[in-house]
Amino acid sequence: MTPQQFEDVFVKIESDINKESTNYRESITARQRLAICLRFLATGDSYSTISFSYRVGKSTVSKIVKETCDAIWRRLQPIYMSEPTTDDWENIEKGFSERWNFPNCFGALDGKHVVITAPPASGSTYYNYKGTFSIVLLALVDDKYCFSVIDAGGYGSNSDGGLFKSSALGKKLQNDTLGLPNDKPLPDAPELGSMLYALVADEAFPLTTHTMRPVPVRGLNDEDRIYNYRLLYARRISENAFGILASRWRMYHWKIPLSPENLDSVVRATCVLHNMLQSQNQQSYSQAVNENEPTPNSILRNLSHRGCHATNDALVRNKYKTYFSSAAGAVAWQREYGFGRAN
Known part of the structure; x- marks a missing residue:
């Protein structure tokens, strides 16, 4: 996937995976969430390996992958896999x-x-x-x-x-x-x-x-x-x-x-x-x-x-x-x- 293709996906799903920061903790950015998800899909690395690489919790990686994949399907399916006519x-x-x-x-x-x-x-x-x-x-x-x-x-x-x-x-x-x-x-x-x-x-x-x-x-x-x-x-x-x-x-x-x-x-x-x-x-x-x-x-x-x-x-x-x-x-x-x- 090229940088431009990454941006194309990011623009379509950003609103679905963006999280607000609080007074106690800064949220993981939408761009980083997409990068974590694509890293798992493209490499098959374990959640433990990815959590060390991005310095986030293992359970956080699991949640990010699930939510981001749902967003990818929800936004891209009507465009690239719509029901054939x-x-x-x-x-x-x-x-x-x-x-x-x-x-x-x-x-x-x-x-x-x-x-x-x-x-x-x-x-x-x-x-x-x-x-x-x-x-x-x-x-x-x-x-x-x-x-x-x-x-x-x-x-x-x-x-x-x-x-x-x-x-x-x-x-x-x-x-x-x-x-x-x-x-x-x-x-x-x-x-x-x-x-x-x-x-x-x-x-x-x-x-x-x-x-x-x-x-x-x-x-x-x-x-x-x-x-x-x-x-x-x-x-x-x-x-x-x-x-x-x-x-x-x-x-x-x-x-x-x-x-x-x-x-x-x-x-x-x-x-x-x-x-x-x-x-x-x-x-x-x-x-x-x-x-x-x-x-x-x-x-x-x-x-x-x-x-x-x-x-x-x-x-x-x-x-x-x-x-x-x-x-x-x-x-x-x-x-x-x-x-x-x-x-």
């Missing part, structure tokens, strides 16, 4: 179609486990499949590595698919109240009929008419492999966004010793700050377009053998498979390395 979804779809070659896509969905110290008397509530304790940050990411919608605070023991189903995003998508644009045909393929807007996700999420996931790797044919390659080429946007988030806010590199309630505020603040920085550093995503290109073999290794019991929902996926293998929807790089050849 129909026009916003159309712009995101255009970006996914042009940059990532996946039309009618309104986002990449994924979950990130934020590792925490086991909360007292929590049992296995926060214990995840990786053998750590965590809360889950569920995020829908747009074509420019920004978070369109987030849901922070899910129990680490829950599956990503279960959290998505119970989230506000999942419920709106299921009830058709998300404000998505009207169905439209895939580019240059009117014969396939109108297609719903869909998001791309990994095998942790169920296959639905609005959620496209990979085909299980067992028994893949030519169309299946091309579809998987194209889907993961688009879906990696969510993984890259989490990588950028963690590289900017290094608190994600360590086990965070905060209560889940306080951590929710911290996670939301880092996400909206991430969006602010992405919007002001447009080259962050354009330079990354050709970096970390997924190879066919790496994609196959990352896919599981878990099947899917969807029936009607698979019809939408089958249309994508047909389209990606047709002259209208194919791109040159999808057959590199012999990936398009059947085994």
Whole structure:
């Protein structure tokens, strides 16, 4: 974060975090409060270390971080992570179609486990499949590595698919109240009929008419492999966004010793700050377009053998498979390395 970006945040939240001095004690300035909060987010240093650095009490640091993160979310969320409108979804779809070659896509969905110290008397509530304790940050990411919608605070023991189903995003998508644009045909393929807007996700999420996931790797044919390659080429946007988030806010590199309630505020603040920085550093995503290109073999290794019991929902996926293998929807790089050849 540059000095100018620090000032931009400070101006927006100063009135929320400013404290009045008394006859007995001079208050910690709003500017120093923001600096303390950003120091914790950017380094992951313990409250004890930060308290020594700034010569304030450990409990004071804890209170400052919570209050400042709440203020950051309250003031910046309407600007940098407002609820997407129909026009916003159309712009995101255009970006996914042009940059990532996946039309009618309104986002990449994924979950990130934020590792925490086991909360007292929590049992296995926060214990995840990786053998750590965590809360889950569920995020829908747009074509420019920004978070369109987030849901922070899910129990680490829950599956990503279960959290998505119970989230506000999942419920709106299921009830058709998300404000998505009207169905439209895939580019240059009117014969396939109108297609719903869909998001791309990994095998942790169920296959639905609005959620496209990979085909299980067992028994893949030519169309299946091309579809998987194209889907993961688009879906990696969510993984890259989490990588950028963690590289900017290094608190994600360590086990965070905060209560889940306080951590929710911290996670939301880092996400909206991430969006602010992405919007002001447009080259962050354009330079990354050709970096970390997924190879066919790496994609196959990352896919599981878990099947899917969807029936009607698979019809939408089958249309994508047909389209990606047709002259209208194919791109040159999808057959590199012999990936398009059947085994």
